Amino acid sequence: MEAVFYNFEKTKDGGTTWTEVNGDPFDQNMGVAEGLLFFTNDFGFAGLTYASEDFSMLYVTKDGGETFERLELPLDTVTELPSESAELGFTIEDYDYHTMPQIVDGKMEIYLQTDAMEQQGIIFQSEDNGVTWEYAGCKE
Incomplete structure (x- = not known):
């Protein structure tokens, strides 16, 4: 590319x-x-x-x-990283690949991953069309 x-x-x-x-x-x-x-x-x-x-x-x-x-997502609110992070030595700073938003169960979601091919990640959700974002757990 x-x-x-x-x-x-x-x-x-x-x-x-x-x-x-x-x-x-x-x-x-x-x-x-x-x-x-x-x-x-x-x-x-x-x-x-x-x-x-x-x-x-x-x-x-x-x-x-x-x-x-x-x-800018509220990274300071993240309380848990995907299970692979401890094994691979990842920190929150390694999750810097943003997926394009999608609507899941009526909420807008963005995943932070370590790269484009990764399946695990950190979930952020918005219930107000992207005005505010909240940490919503991990995608395993």
Whole structure:
């Protein structure tokens, strides 16, 4: 994979014409776009990973992509790490790969993993469309 810079464009006519909405949604960070997911016309997420796929960042927009802010999860609230962490010597800082959000049982969930291929991770949930996030346990 090659690291690149991105801009964010949208179309209102099925793709015939495109308008730039944001010339730098990832705030000068280079990488590989992991995904773009909108839950409404205004509220969505963009994911950026490095070529190694062992680190990623999520950016959130609440204005249709005109601005994006890096999502910060409350890591200081984590009380337990996945079972593999003790065996492999992982700390909270090793769980720095953010999955794209998904809706599970009516709640928005993001997993923090050690890399893209990992199955275990730390769960964060939001019940208010991403305004606040809470630690919700581990995915084993």
